[in-house]
Amino acid sequence: MDYWSKQYIPTLKESPAEAEIESHKLLLRAGLxxxxxxxxxxxxxxxxxxxxxxxRLCCExxxxxxxxxxxxxxxxxxxxxxxGPRWNxxxxxxxxxxxxxEKAEFPEEPAFVLGPTHxxxxxxLIGSExxxxxxxGKTFYxxxxxxxxxxxxxxxLMRAREFIMKDGYSFDATDDEATATYKRMAGAYDKFFARCGLKFISVEADTGVMGGAFSHEFMVPAEVGDDDVVYNIESGYAANVEKATSGLVPADLEDAAPVGEIEKFDTPGVKTIEKLAKEPFNIPADQQYKTLLFVGDDKLFAVVVRGCDQVEEAKLGSLGYALIRPATVDEIFEAMGAYPGSLGAVKGTIANRDKLDGIYADEAIRLVGNGVTGANEKAKHLKNVNVSRDLDIDKFGDFRKVQAGEPCPVSGKPLEIQRAIEVGHIFKLGTKYSENSEYGAQYVDKDGNKQPAVMGCYGIGISRTLQSIIEQKHDKNGIVWPWAVAPYQVIITVLDPGMEEADTLAQKLGEAAKTAGASVLVDDREGRPGVKFKDADLIGIPLRVTIGGRGLKNGQVEMKWRDQDEMQKVDIADAESVLVEGIKAKAEA
Amino acid sequence: MDYWSKQYIPTLKESPAEAEIESHKLLLRAGLxxxxxxxxxxxxxxxxxxxxxxxRLCCExxxxxxxxxxxxxxxxxxxxxxxGPRWNxxxxxxxxxxxxxEKAEFPEEPAFVLGPTHxxxxxxLIGSExxxxxxxGKTFYxxxxxxxxxxxxxxxLMRAREFIMKDGYSFDATDDEATATYKRMAGAYDKFFARCGLKFISVEADTGVMGGAFSHEFMVPAEVGDDDVVYNIESGYAANVEKATSGLVPADLEDAAPVGEIEKFDTPGVKTIEKLAKEPFNIPADQQYKTLLFVGDDKLFAVVVRGCDQVEEAKLGSLGYALIRPATVDEIFEAMGAYPGSLGAVKGTIANRDKLDGIYADEAIRLVGNGVTGANEKAKHLKNVNVSRDLDIDKFGDFRKVQAGEPCPVSGKPLEIQRAIEVGHIFKLGTKYSENSEYGAQYVDKDGNKQPAVMGCYGIGISRTLQSIIEQKHDKNGIVWPWAVAPYQVIITVLDPGMEEADTLAQKLGEAAKTAGASVLVDDREGRPGVKFKDADLIGIPLRVTIGGRGLKNGQVEMKWRDQDEMQKVDIADAESVLVEGIKAKAEA
Structure with missing residues (x-):
């Protein structure tokens, strides 16, 4: 049982200018x-x-x-x-x-790094022994x-330079055992986020620089999130937009027949999909081919998507390049003989085709069939461009960002998109790290053969989860802490500190709450009731018990749950049992 | 209740070559x-x-x-x-x-530092609010x-680059309140180290770069320690040698009368106190004056001690220089006109007296009275050098390292010296940090005046404490964990894993021990009993219960405390109650 006067809870009336989002403001205002x-x-x-x-919830x-x-x-x-495999x-x-x-002169290659993951x-460490x-069959965290x-x-805390993480790593002998471990970890994540009081969804995710076989993210829906989740509520399909697919292109789609010969036409001043979609051209974006250039591990390559689509860079990871960046204007000109706004992938129109390591096309361009694209000449475009006949494609694949309304790959119903905060991410890594014999995470199997361990890794942003809870659980008056996370679960607000009857009752109820398993803060500060109620709401303590004022004269205390509007008056004789029952009900929930 | 086969406890038969001291070897061998x-x-x-x-013990x-x-x-x-006040x-x-x-080119002035203290x-942080x-009246940790x-x-872990610390800081309004807080913290330290099962002593310590009014260290006696503790067991006096004083120089000592005029004599090849003490000179070290030069904040100064004493550099801190280092040979020659081995502080013999910011003498040179010192000429010394008449001293003080056998400053009995490991250090800082108005740890007093907070700071090396426990609590077979720190408190060694009766009994006793509040490890590995007993001793679990073998056939289990030699045979029917009683007795101790 702590007393506010002895604690350090510097609440703020105003939000500091540095805070942009509600949870950040409340972290500061509530003195967290x-x-x-x-x-x-x-x-x-x-x-x-x-x-x-x-x-603690996470460790449990x-x-x-x-x-x-x-x-x-x-x-x-x-x-x-x-x-290791990803230093660069x-x-x-x-x-x-x-x-x-090496204090004054730092070397080009550092002696140490501060590990963002391990x-x-x-x-x-494990592999050598x-x-x-x-x-x-062991998992560490x-x-x-x-x-x-x-x-x-x-x-x-959402995107900080220093933060608290739970990171876990599993080592299994077989792929099946590794998958079972992965599922067990996913189950533990579900329980953890549920105990944190969060609404969350787990979604298929890109494996990114981690690599590995597959991966899921645990997402808290919130407009301030950095990620887009693509989902369909009925089918249960949910994936990060970096990974999400759709049923937009039917598996049995037949290639369109050509509608005529390619025609070059003048497009003075036109350098965007949007301009070509307007008067006098009126070519809808979904009838255009868009050609973009990237550099992967120092090699130039092109990606073709529909004019109405965007390239999802994460999906380019499947092409096998380790590091990918957009090409510069100079690099583009050198290969294509033209600048962005006039690019196209029609056979024979590319100035230096051999400078391109590949031309990759999103499968959805097959829906265009015969469309319009740049001629690799300034102010010229080509029409009647047929995918099969005319485009110089090395490989088709899923390279576009799925859009809301596209059909769910499971149910065919329209997909929705929601912003979300990533609070957890688990990866089945496979043998990416263990197969490196220098690392040595290899074991000897029953037959005496050396095998790489099948690994998984499992991250939770602990400090980000904390802020996500606030982002999801607050109202205009402050934080509304879930029971299991609240810094204190019960606040006893004494309106007349120093008045013996009030102090004694606060002490008695506080001890009873503590014995029932709750953490208790007694607001024993001098000050107006309004200020103390506002502070209690701001710091978001789940249950407030108010002692003093007219209530006390009438032989009553007031109890109010932070997440409910109604206040309950309880006779002093019943206060302890009502309090203890309330705490027990919460603890069991 | 954990099972060894599912845990990761890679014990080693041999000590890795990297380990020099017992506790380090055991940290590695026990798989810690x-x-x-x-x-x-x-x-x-x-x-x-x-x-x-x-x-946890520390936080509690x-x-x-x-x-x-x-x-x-x-x-x-x-x-x-x-x-702040100590960047340099x-x-x-x-x-x-x-x-x-700034990845490749690091700046001369870093953007960030990794804080070794806060x-x-x-x-x-606190001061601004x-x-x-x-x-x-608040203390944080x-x-x-x-x-x-x-x-x-x-x-x-004793002297590591990365380690775990508990660091605490207190802010009080008055000096008396700060002293009371300091004492309360010292009491908490006593309790903490006692709960860790450590024999320790708290000693007066130098405040060093921290600054402040006074300070105590918590020391674990051990030959591998980095510190020397000076103490007298009867009087209770104990201080770090950096700080320790003695009663060697009586307060009423009168200056010696001169015994004759200064005489210069030839000392070819003599550059040390030891050589002068031998034939043909036979001048005892305690009849010589030794002159040493230092640089403090870019200023040169000299310190004179007896030939038999050493300068305690920590004590030079009282001279007011922030950074002190030994002077170089060139710096010495420039001021003294002579090199080390021929130095002296006799008036008129110093080549450039104005290059010395001061000449400071340890008070014990007054015991020499009339002695020998260098002439600031190669191969020449001076005798009949009287402290008061001849030496050019600006200030006397306590600058020497106390030696064993000197009289205790409290009781006058001989002082002893013991090596020790510093596991905790507390400082009454006073207003060193808070008086800086830029820092702003200032408060408004009752009369509306701004006052600097009176601060204290309190450190415990958590990981060093852990290793100190092992250094103090081990035998030839391994670690002997104190109950409160042991990673597991009870180990149930099953000699016949897979045999139903043994497994069931292990399960039953394990549950009983757990219910009684102990942490339990069941050694369920296949393997020879000798290997399992050796491992249990090595990892140092306080209580071992052995199930199986002939004992089990006779209806008995064996119980053995790690810190006792005797093994106890207990009938299975009594095993649970004996176990639970043993645990309760330990938990209450």
Whole structure:
């Protein structure tokens, strides 16, 4: 049982200018965190309590699922990453640390990095010792401060430079066992986020720089999220837009027959899909082919999509390039002999076809059939361009961003799109890290043969989850903490501190609540009732018990749940039992 | 209740070559930690459990003493340190981190540092909001991963580059209140280290780069320690040698009368105290004056001690220089006109007296009275040198390292010296950090006047404490964990896993132990009893219950406490009650 006067809860009436979104404002206003630098926060005692609760719930679910907690270092020798498969792809996001004796002049290659994730450490750590199949089937996790060299941190803890992560790693002997472990972890994630009081969905996700076989994200729907989730509520289909597919292109679609010869026509000043869609051309965007150039591992390549579609860069990962970026204007001109706005992939129109490592087309261009595209000449386009006859395509695939309204790949019903915050991400990694013999995460099977462990990895953004709870659980007066996460579960607001009857009753009810398993804060500050009620609402304590004023004179206390409007008057004689019953009901929920 | 076969406890028969001291060997052999890099370790599950226990005990004692847990960032903007009082003194020990966009070319002034301690952060954090005297009287703490740019890490977790610290900070309105807080924290430290099962002593300590009014260290006696503790068991006097004083020089000592005129004599090839003490000179070291030169904040100064004494550099801190280092040979020659081995502080013999900011003498040279010192000429010394008449001393003080056998300053009895490991350090800082108006840890007192908060800071090396426990609590077979810290408290060694009677009994006794509040590991591995007993001893579980073999056939189980030699045979019918009683007795101890 804590007393407000002895605690440190610096609530703010106004939102600091630095905060843009509600949860960020409330983190600051409720005295949970303070900014130390861009993307760098201190958790004040109240915020630390809520954070510890989220951590504890996470650890409990991990333990129940059979995972073992360990703790790897935050500062890791760079050589581990350099020996791994993604140093070049990942080094940009890592803080780099000089070694002793290199203070003034930092070397080009750092001695240490601050690990944003720990595959490169745990694989050799476990791999160098777990030499028998008997030692496979193990899952490890840690809860750790992580660091990300975030150029533009934002939204408080949502995209921070320093944050708290739970990261887990599993090692199994067979693919089936690894899939079973993956499912068990997914189940633990479901339970954890549910205990946090969050509405969330798990969605199919891109594996990105992590690599691996498949992956799911745990998403909290919120307009301030960084991700788009594509879903259909009836079929249950849900995927990150980076990964989502649709039934837009029927499997049995036949290629369109040509409607005539290719014709070149003048398009002075036209450099966009939109201009070509307007007078005097009136060519709808879905009747145009759009050609975009990228560089993958220093090789130039082109992607063709419908004019109405966008390339989903994450999907280009399937092409096998490790690092992909948009091509520069100069690179484009060198290959195509034309600038963006006039590009096309019609055979024979490309200035230096051999400069392109490949031309890849989204399958949806087959719906266009005969359409319009750039002629690789300034102010010229081509019409009657037939996909099969005219376009110089090396490979078709799914390269576009799915749009709302496209048919669900499962049910055929229209897909919807919702912004969301990614709070968890699990990957079945397969043998990407373990097959590297330098890493050594290999075991000897029953027949005496060396085999790479089949791995999975499992992340939860603990501090991001905390803020997501606030983003989802607040009203105009402040935070509405779910019971299991609340920094205190019961607040006893004493209206007349110093009045013996009130103080004694507060003490008695506080002890009863504590014995029933609740954490209790007694607001014993001098001050007007309105200020104390406002503060209690702002910091979002689930149950408020008010002692004093007219109620006390009438032999009553007031009880109010933060998530309900009604206030309940309870006779002092019944107060303890009503309080304890309320707490027990919450704890069991 | 965990099963060994599902856990990850990679015990080692042999000590890895990297380990020099017993506790380091046992950390590795018992599968508690693994080395990731020099001074950088991963805590494996068993080590993490013990570490979490130490953390929990620490947090419990902090909470009981009224301190509030918070969490500050590990990566802190360098500007906080640059604005503080010790950037230049402390930057060498901090890892420096480049900001986003500075990957290849690190700047001379870093964007961030990895904080080894957080005065520079918490002072403005709390100070900018706690504006009234009513908000004083608060103590905060965090348990955090800390980093130190250790050039020569050693002894495992003892002197690591990354380690776990509990650091606490207090803010009081008055000096008396700050002293009371300091004492309350010291009491919490006593309780914490006692609960860890450690023999320890708290000693007076130097405040060093932290600054402040006074300070105590919590020391675990051990030959592998980095510190020397000076103490007298009867009087209770105990101090770090950096701080320790003695009664060697009586307060009423009168200056010796001169015994004759100064005489110069030839000392060819003599450059040390030892040579002068031998034939043909035979001048005892305690009859010589030794003159040493230092540079403090770019100013040269000299310190004179007896030939038999050593300068204690920490004590030079009282001279007011922020950064002190030994002078170079060139610097010495420029001022003295002579090289080390021929130096002296006799008036008129120093080549450039004005190059010396001061000549300071340890008070014990007054015991020499009339002695021998260098003439500031090669191969020449001076005798009959009288302290008062001849030496050019600006200031006397306590600048020497106390030696064993000197009289205790309290009782006059001989002092003893013992090596020890520093596991905790508390400082009464006073207003060193808060008086800086830029930092703003100032409050408004009852009369409306601005006052600096009176601060204290309180550190515990959590990971170092863990290893110190092992250093103090082990035998030839392995670790002997104290009950409260043990990763598991009870191990049930099943000699015939798979035999139903044994497994059922293990399950039953395990559940009973768990219900009684103990953490339980069941050794369910196939393997020879000897191997399993050795492993149980190595990992140091306090109570072993052995099920199987001949004992089981005779209707008995065996119980053995790790810290006792005798093994106890208990009838199966009594096993549960004996086990539960044993656990309860330990938990109450």
């Amino acid at each position: 965190v303070r900014k130390i630098g861009s993307g760098i926060y201190a958790f004040l005692p109240l915020g630390n309590k809520a954070l510890e609760n989220v951590k 679910e991990m333990d129940k699922a059979g995972a073992m907690e360990l703790l790897m270092p935050a500062v890791v020798p760079a050589e581990y990453w350099q020996a 792809a990942a080094r940009e996001i890592m803080y780099q640390v000089a070694s002793a004796g 595959e490169e450490i745990i694989t050799p 777990a030499t028998s199949y008997r030692e496979m 840690q809860v750790q401060t992580k660091f990300r060299n975030e150029i533009r941190p934002r939204y408080g | 930690v693994r080395k990731i890099g020099s001074g950088i370790y991963a805590f494996l599950p068993l080590g993490n459990k013990a570490l979490e226990n130490v953390k 004692e902090m909470d009981k003493a009224g301190a509030m847990e918070l969490l500050m960032p590990a990566v802190v903007p360098a500007e906080y340190w640059q604005a 003194a402390a930057r060498e020990i901090m890892y420096q981190v480049a900001s986003a966009g 005065e520079e952060i918490i002072t403005p 706690a504006t009234s005297y009513r908000e004083m 965090q348990v955090q991963t800390k980093f130190r740019n250790e050039i020569r890490p050693r002894y495992g």
